[in-house]
Amino acid sequence: MDMRQITRRRFLELSVVGATxxxxxxxxxxxxxxxxxxxxxxxxxxxxxxxxxxxxxVSGGPPKDGIPAIDDPRxxxxxxMDYLLKPEDRVFVLHxxxxxxxxxxxxxxxxxxxxDRVAGEQLSVTYCPLTGSAIAFKGRxxxxxxxxxxxxxxxxxxxxxxxxRQTDSQWPQMLGQAISGSLGGTILEEIPLSWTxxxxxxxxxxxxxxxxAQSGHLRGYGEDPYGAYAGSNQGxxxxxxxxxxVLDENDRFEPKEVVIGVKVGEDRLAIPxxxxxxxxxxxxxxxxxxxxxxRDPALESVGVFSRQLGNQTFSFEGRxxxxxxxxxxxxxxxxxxxxEGPGGERLPSATFYDxxxxxxxxxxxxxxxx
Amino acid sequence: xxLSVSGQILAQALRRSRLRLIALAAGLxxxxxxxxxxxxxxxxxxxxxxxxxxAFVAVPDWTSKSFERVGGVSFxxxxxxxxxxxxxxxxxxxxxxxGATLASLIALNVATAAYALTVARxxxxxxxxxxxxxLPALLTGFVCCVPTVALVLGAxxxxxxxxxxxxxxxxxxxxxxxxxxWNIRRARKELVxxxxxxxxxxxxxxxxxxxHGQ
Numbered sequence: 001m002d003m004r005q006i007t008r009r010r011f012l013e014l015s016v017v018g019a020t021x022x023x024x025x026x027x028x029x030x031x032x033x034x035x036x037x038x039x040x041x042x043x044x045x046x047x048x049x050x051x052x053x054x055x056x057x058v059s060g061g062p063p064k065d066g067i068p069a070i071d072d073p074r075x076x077x078x079x080x081m082d083y084l085l086k087p088e089d090r091v092f093v094l095h096x097x098x099x100x101x102x103x104x105x106x107x108x109x110x111x112x113x114x115x116d117r118v119a120g121e122q123l124s125v126t127y128c129p130l131t132g133s134a135i136a137f138k139g140r141x142x143x144x145x146x147x148x149x150x151x152x153x154x155x156x157x158x159x160x161x162x163x164x165r166q167t168d169s170q171w172p173q174m175l176g177q178a179i180s181g182s183l184g185g186t187i188l189e190e191i192p193l194s195w196t197x198x199x200x201x202x203x204x205x206x207x208x209x210x211x212x213a214q215s216g217h218l219r220g221y222g223e224d225p226y227g228a229y230a231g232s233n234q235g236x237x238x239x240x241x242x243x244x245x246v247l248d249e250n251d252r253f254e255p256k257e258v259v260i261g262v263k264v265g266e267d268r269l270a271i272p273x274x275x276x277x278x279x280x281x282x283x284x285x286x287x288x289x290x291x292x293x294x295r296d297p298a299l300e301s302v303g304v305f306s307r308q309l310g311n312q313t314f315s316f317e318g319r320x321x322x323x324x325x326x327x328x329x330x331x332x333x334x335x336x337x338x339x340e341g342p343g344g345e346r347l348p349s350a351t352f353y354d355x356x357x358x359x360x361x362x363x364x365x366x367x368x369x370x
Numbered sequence: 371x372x373l374s375v376s377g378q379i380l381a382q383a384l385r386r387s388r389l390r391l392i393a394l395a396a397g398l399x400x401x402x403x404x405x406x407x408x409x410x411x412x413x414x415x416x417x418x419x420x421x422x423x424x425a426f427v428a429v430p431d432w433t434s435k436s437f438e439r440v441g442g443v444s445f446x447x448x449x450x451x452x453x454x455x456x457x458x459x460x461x462x463x464x465x466x467x468x469g470a471t472l473a474s475l476i477a478l479n480v481a482t483a484a485y486a487l488t489v490a491r492x493x494x495x496x497x498x499x500x501x502x503x504x505l506p507a508l509l510t511g512f513v514c515c516v517p518t519v520a521l522v523l524g525a526x527x528x529x530x531x532x533x534x535x536x537x538x539x540x541x542x543x544x545x546x547x548x549x550x551x552w553n554i555r556r557a558r559k560e561l562v563x564x565x566x567x568x569x570x571x572x573x574x575x576x577x578x579x580x581x582h583g584q
Binding site: 059060061062063065066067068080083084086216217218219220221222223225236241242243244 | 409412414416417418419420427429431435438439440441442446447448449450458460520525528529532533535
C-alpha cells in the first residue's frame with residue numbers, strides 16, 4: 001500500500017476535510033482563512049460572448065430530455081458493479097466535503113446528468129461524451145434556490161447544452177454559465193472530478209458508493225455508443241473527426257487530445273494531460289495565481305491545486321513518487337481534494353476539468369497553454 | 371369497387387402459401403432490422419444484467435414512460451428481455467407498433483409484387499424498387515446514436531439525417547402505401563389485359579382463370 005492509499009483512506013475514515021469549500025472551487029473571491037487559501041474562481045463571461053454561444057446552438061439529434069437525466073440515483077457497493085464494469089472502464093470520482101462517490105462512465109454516457117444530493121447539498125454530476133468533459137456543479141441559483149438539470153438535446157461547440165428545470169435557462173456544460181433565460185450570465189460553482197479506471201479505483205480499497213445502473217431507465221449499459229476509451233476500436237474517441245460545428249479551431253494539439261482546463265478569474269490554461277502525467281508536480285502560474293498540476297500515480301489522474309498559503313508561495317517537486325516536497329523541505333500529501341502540508345496546512349484545488357482540446361479551445365480561444 | 375378489387379387481389383396474393391411465407395419472412399426481417407436500428411435489439415456481450423439470463427426487467431412507471439420520446443420517432447423502452455449473454459431486446463410499445471405497421475406494409479408489398487409477377491403475361495422484373503421506401507424508417511432510430519452514424523456514413527450525412535429525422539417515418543409509410551397501390555394496380559392490369567374475366571374475379575372465383583387457347 002502506497003502513501004496515496006493511506007492518505008485517501010485517511011481522508012475517508014477520519015473525515016479530515018472539515019473546512020468549508022475544500023472541494024468547492026467556484027467561491028466568489030480568493031481568501032486566506034484557517035490556514036488555507038483558495039484560488040480565484042472563474043469569472044463570468046461578457047454578454048457579447050455569451051450571445052455568440054447562444055447563436056451557435058445546434059441540434060444534437062435527441063429531443064429535450066431525450067437523453068434522460070438520472071433524478072433518483074441509486075448507489076451500490078463496488079462489488080455489485082463488477083458484473084458490468086471491466087478493469088479498463090472509466091469512472092469519475094467525486095470528493096465533496098466528507099463524501100466520496102463514484103460515477104461509472106458507462107452509466108453516465110446514457111444519461112449525461114445525475115441530479116444528486118451529496119453531503120446534504122444539491123449537486124449535479126455531468127458528462128459530455130462528445131467533448132470528454134466530466135464536471136460536477138453545485139445546483140444553486142443566485143437566490144439560493146436549488147437547481148436541477150436536464151439535457152436540452154442541443155449542443156454548443158459540440159458540448160452538452162443543459163437546461164435547468166426551474167427557469168429553463170440554458171447552460172453549456174464546459175462554460176458552466178447560463179447563456180440564455182432568466183439566469184443568463186449566472187455562473188455555477190464547479191467541483192472537479194477525477195478520471196480513473198475501475199481497476200485503479202478498486203485497488204484503492206476505498207469503500208465508496210458507486211452509481212448503479214438501476215437508473216429508472218433501460219439502456220444498453222455496458223456498451224458505449226460513441227466507442228471506447230481503451231482497446232483498438234475507440235470509435236469517436238479515437239479519431240480526429242468532429243461531428244458538430246465549433247466556433248474556433250486550433251491545431252496545436254490533436255482535436256481529441258485530453259487537456260486539463262484550468263479557470264482562474266478571466267484567464268484559462270490548458271495543460272496537456274499526457275505531459276502532466278510524466279511529472280510528479282508541475283509548478284505553474286495563471287493570472288498571478290501560483291498553481292501546481294499534480295499527478296496522482298495511483299489513479300493516473302491529474303489535479304490542479306493552489307500553491308499559495310496567505311503570503312507564502314510554495315514550489316513543489318516530487319518526492320519518492322508518493323508525496324511532494326516544498327522548497328523548504330516540507331513534505332506534502334494529497335488528501336482527497338486538498339494538499340496537506342507538514343503542519344496540517346491545506347491547499348485546495350483550483351477550478352479544473354479534463355476535456356478534449358478542440359472543445360476547450362472552441363470555448364476559450366484565448367487560453368494559455370502550459 | 372376499386373377497393374374491393376384491391377382487397378381481393380391482396381387476399382388472392384396471401385392465399386398462396388409460398389407467397390405468404392415469403393411475405394412473412396420479409397416482414398419479420400424488416401421488423402428485426404427496424405428494432406436493431408433503434409438500438410433496441412442489442413448484440414453485445416458487454417450489455418448484461420446481474421444474475422442469470424434469460425431475465426426480464428421492466429420499469430415501474432411504464433405507462434407514462436411508454437410515450438416519452440428519446441429520438442426522432444423513437445420512444446423510451448419500458449422493459450428489457452435479456453435473452454442470452456450478448457443478446458438483449460428492449461421493448462418500447464410505440465416503436466413495436468410502428469415497426470409492426472411498417473413490417474406489414476413490407477410483407478404486403480412483397481406478396482403483391484410477387485403475385486403481379488405470377489400473373490404477368492411475360493417475364494418481367496419484380497418491382498422491388500417500391501421496397502426502397504422502407505429504408506428511411508430504418509434511419510429514424512439512428513439519430514439516437516449520431517456518432518455511430520457519423521462513423522459509418524460521415525458527419526455531413528449524419529447531420530443531414532438529423533435535420534430531416536421527423537420526416538423519415540412519414541416518408542417511409544407513404545412510400546410503402548404508394549408502392550402497395552402500384553403493385554395492386556399492376557396486378558389488376560395484368561389480370562385484365564390477360565383477359566381474365568374481371569366479373570369472374572370480382573365474383574370471388576379468383577383462381578386466375580385465364581382464357582387460354584385464344
